[in-house]
Amino acid sequence: MTAPTLDSRRSPSTPGDPPERTVLPSVRRVRRRNSILRHSGLILFGLFMLYPLAWMAVSAFKPGYLVLTDPSLIPTELTLENFRNGWYVGNLSFLVFFGNSFVVAGSAIIGNLISCSLTAYALARLNFRARKVYFGIVLASVMLPMHATMIPQYIIFSELDLVNTFIPLVLPKFLATDAFFIFLMVQFIRGIPRELDQAAFVDGAGPFRTFWYIILPLMKPALITTTIFTFIWTWNDFFGQLIYLTDTSVYTVPIALNALVDSQSNQGVGTLMAMSLLSLVPILCFFAFAQKYLIRGIATTGLK
Amino acid sequence: MADTLTPARPPDTRRPKAGKLTRQDGAAHVFMAPWLIGLVAVTALPMFASLYLAFTDYNILSSPTWVGTENFERLVGDDRFWSAAGVTVTYVLVSVPLQLAFALALALILDKGLRGLAIYRSAYYLPSLLGTSVAVAVLWKQIFGFDGLINQALALVGIEGQNWLQNPDTALGTLIVLNAWTFGSPMVIFLAGLRQIPEELYEASRVDGASILRQFASITIPLLTPIIFFNLILQTIGSFQAFTQAHVISSGTGGPVDSTLFYTLYIYQQAFVNFDMGYASALAWVLMVVIAIITAVHFTLSKRWVFYGD
Numbered sequence: 001m002t003a004p005t006l007d008s009r010r011s012p013s014t015p016g017d018p019p020e021r022t023v024l025p026s027v028r029r030v031r032r033r034n035s036i037l038r039h040s041g042l043i044l045f046g047l048f049m050l051y052p053l054a055w056m057a058v059s060a061f062k063p064g065y066l067v068l069t070d071p072s073l074i075p076t077e078l079t080l081e082n083f084r085n086g087w088y089v090g091n092l093s094f095l096v097f098f099g100n101s102f103v104v105a106g107s108a109i110i111g112n113l114i115s116c117s118l119t120a121y122a123l124a125r126l127n128f129r130a131r132k133v134y135f136g137i138v139l140a141s142v143m144l145p146m147h148a149t150m151i152p153q154y155i156i157f158s159e160l161d162l163v164n165t166f167i168p169l170v171l172p173k174f175l176a177t178d179a180f181f182i183f184l185m186v187q188f189i190r191g192i193p194r195e196l197d198q199a200a201f202v203d204g205a206g207p208f209r210t211f212w213y214i215i216l217p218l219m220k221p222a223l224i225t226t227t228i229f230t231f232i233w234t235w236n237d238f239f240g241q242l243i244y245l246t247d248t249s250v251y252t253v254p255i256a257l258n259a260l261v262d263s264q265s266n267q268g269v270g271t272l273m274a275m276s277l278l279s280l281v282p283i284l285c286f287f288a289f290a291q292k293y294l295i296r297g298i299a300t301t302g303l304k
Numbered sequence: 305m306a307d308t309l310t311p312a313r314p315p316d317t318r319r320p321k322a323g324k325l326t327r328q329d330g331a332a333h334v335f336m337a338p339w340l341i342g343l344v345a346v347t348a349l350p351m352f353a354s355l356y357l358a359f360t361d362y363n364i365l366s367s368p369t370w371v372g373t374e375n376f377e378r379l380v381g382d383d384r385f386w387s388a389a390g391v392t393v394t395y396v397l398v399s400v401p402l403q404l405a406f407a408l409a410l411a412l413i414l415d416k417g418l419r420g421l422a423i424y425r426s427a428y429y430l431p432s433l434l435g436t437s438v439a440v441a442v443l444w445k446q447i448f449g450f451d452g453l454i455n456q457a458l459a460l461v462g463i464e465g466q467n468w469l470q471n472p473d474t475a476l477g478t479l480i481v482l483n484a485w486t487f488g489s490p491m492v493i494f495l496a497g498l499r500q501i502p503e504e505l506y507e508a509s510r511v512d513g514a515s516i517l518r519q520f521a522s523i524t525i526p527l528l529t530p531i532i533f534f535n536l537i538l539q540t541i542g543s544f545q546a547f548t549q550a551h552v553i554s555s556g557t558g559g560p561v562d563s564t565l566f567y568t569l570y571i572y573q574q575a576f577v578n579f580d581m582g583y584a585s586a587l588a589w590v591l592m593v594v595i596a597i598i599t600a601v602h603f604t605l606s607k608r609w610v611f612y613g614d
Contacts, residue, residue, distance in 0.1 A: 010502070016360045039420075042413065046427045055453060056443050065599065068451040115338035122335035126328040134336070141347060145545055145569065145595055147588040151575055152353035153346065155364065175342025182339065207331040238548040239568075243576055254438040261442055262555060269446055276439035287433060291426055294433075298489055299496035 001038035060274035067270045089256050089263070090248045094278065097256040101282075104241075104252055105167050105234040111173030112181055112230045113223055119176050120185030121211045125197060135186070146239075154243055157255035162224040168244045169237075173230070181226045189215060225297035228290050232283055253279045357585035364579050375586035385587070387562045388570040391476060395566065396543045399483040404535055406487035412524070425495065431487035441480070441552035445469065445515035448478045469553060472563035479549050479564060490535040497531030498524070529610040537602055544595055547572070567591055 059067045064078045070076070087093050116231070123135050157168040176182060191216065200210045216223075241252050249261065257279050261272060287294065333340070343353070352537070358375055364370035379385050414424055433442045447453045448468040455465025468474045505523050525532075547568040550558065558565025571591070575584035 038418075044423055045410075046424060049431060050427060052443055052453070052485075053434070053446055054376070055447075056439075059418070059446075071453055071456045082448065115342070116333045118337075119339040122332040126335065128327060128329040128331040128332035131332075137343065138339075141343070142539065143318065143381065143595075143599060144351075144591055145348070145541070147545070147571055148592040149347055149350035149355055151357060151581055151585050152350035154575075155353075158364070162505060171492045172342060172346045174338060175346055176339035177342045177346050179339075204427055207328060207335070211335070221545075231432060236434075236548075238436075238551070239572070242572075243552075251468065257438045258552060261445075261552065267581045269451075272442050273446065276442045280434055280437065283433060283437070285428075295425060296427075296491055 015208070057277055059270055060277045062270055062291060064268040064270045069269065071229055074257075075286065082268070082270040083278070085268070086271040086275040089251070089259050092248050092251070094253070094256065094275065095128040096249070097251050097253045098282075100166070100245075100250060101235060101252040101254075103215045104169050105231050107166065107170040108173040108234045109227050109230045111170060112176075115174050115176035116185055116226065117216065117219065117223065118211070118222070120182050120189060121207075121215055123182070124186045124189035125210075126207060127193075138179045138182050141177075142183060150239075150243070157244065162252050163244055164247045165244075166250070169234075169240055172250055178230070181230075185219065185222050186227065188219060192218050221293065221296075224290070224293050228286060228294055229297065231286060235283055306389065319348045344484070354585045354588060357582050359586075360582040362377040362580075362582040364581060368582065371582070375583050378583065379586060379590065381449060383516060384562060384565065384570060388558070388565045388567045391563065391565055392544060392546075392567040393560075395483075395546065399480040400539045400543055402480065402484045403487045403539060404532070406484055407490035407535070408494055410487065411491045411498060412520075414491075423585075425488075425492065429492055435482065435486035436548050438548060438552055441549045441598040444478060444482050444549065445553050469561055475554075475560060475563045477487055479546075480554065481544065481564070482549055483546070490539060493535055494528070495532060497528050501527045505524060513584050526611045530612060532609045533602070533606050538601060540598065541595060541600070543589065544598075571596035 054073055055071070058073050058075055060080050060082055061080070062070070062075050063077050063081060066075070066077065089097070119138075121137070123131065153168070154163075157163055162168055197210045197214050197219075200214050205213070236254065238254050238258070241255050242258070243257055245251055248256075248259075256273055260275055357368060359370060360368035361371045361374075392493060410428060411420075414421055420423070431440075449455075450465070450467040450470075452468075454468065458465045466474070468478050501524065505527075506519055509519050509523060545568055546566055550564045550566040550569050551572070554560075554564045554569075556569070556573075556577075557567050567587075569588045571584050574580045574587060
């Protein structure tokens, strides 16, 4: 317990003896017991928290009649029947919905990366009038609830005949409407030593070159955080996609899943769990690969 | 792009003074162009349009007709508006403190140089990542359904369960539990905050004979107040806008008996089910003003309890 982990805080260089050296064996035994108790508690609590997810995963592979009668996590019978039953909504398969979700999320990521990094660079490094006012507007728009703008936005897109396309979901990202990422990137750029881009400036590089060759490569962690959160938010987004995507052919995964729940036909619980599980797979993969950045991103910015 | 056209300035070894730097208004506006266009076209204009619509009767098919304050008067007499407001306020008041208490408690337990911290942190954080998805809402519907996990577990100890989601007294509770389950993201922020507290403070107080409780009350909590405040603001604003879970669990109705009619769900129903865009705009503006007031109050009150070091 006293051994410092990589994650433990405070500098390892703190002077002073490691406490182990002076403690009595009996004290050490008590500590070890406390440590075991604490770990057992934490593990139990973790299992309790993750139980619903595990239950979903197991139920997805259980034959329908067992899902509601057998709560155990060890299935007595395995089947892929649930996945087969849920795969089609109308005459389209989840393959289409996954494709749609990936197109929307991918475009949103590109949009956010381009528009937010350009804006952030100007706000953090360029010298122009009313810079503080602009930054204030960025901060204010972070707090603005989407409901204040969503109805006229819908009316505009509907007048332009763009409902049932991905444009209403993607275009705003290219216009840096996720102001939180601008804020995140401004904070990040402020941490980059000014001497670097000043030197480039002095050597005759203009703002664009400085941005492209000096700042952007150094911003990689902020860009990764933006990518991860844009992906997860877009993948999980329901409201926007529910409003704009009403034709089955443009359904994204959450909308298709919702339709599956609402459909009159008798969808078994197993089927719902199977498709729910599938819909979470991309996020779980992202989580597995990008965990480190994710936790760091959320710790420094409060995104979730 | 303009930079490629301007001739390179002669190398200047003097350190440029901030005030002497050439203004870059043009370049800055080119860089900010996407955001500026978005600000005007996607945010500001729709915001004012929404304010205008709030004073009209508009169903998308015919053009809006000005009705003055009729929408707002209708609001006052609308029972569903009041129940939506009640549900939302209850949800915020119960679920935010609950979630933050969990987050803080677990952060404190995980903070003290614990082996395997990264694993616990990830495991506890995972629900936050999935919590707003339709999939988890579907899962919750199953868990709290009549044949669901909760009742199966209760049956093991001989208690007969009930249909939690069909009962107006318990349906909102299940959504509060769902929100509490996603305490991982504020927990991670708390952990980062706890790490900022200098160890010397604890050492000094130990020398002075302070108990653990005393340290908690006099060091940990005061130094953590900016983080507590940050999480409080964030979760409050977020909870006011909760939508997905209530929509999926009640199949979009907000039932039973409007007990899960979140405010955003009511806006959705008025705007996109009834196509009563004028009334929905009025509802949306009320929400925005309420969130703004609550945020302002939070900030004002914070001066009394949030402790910013130097």
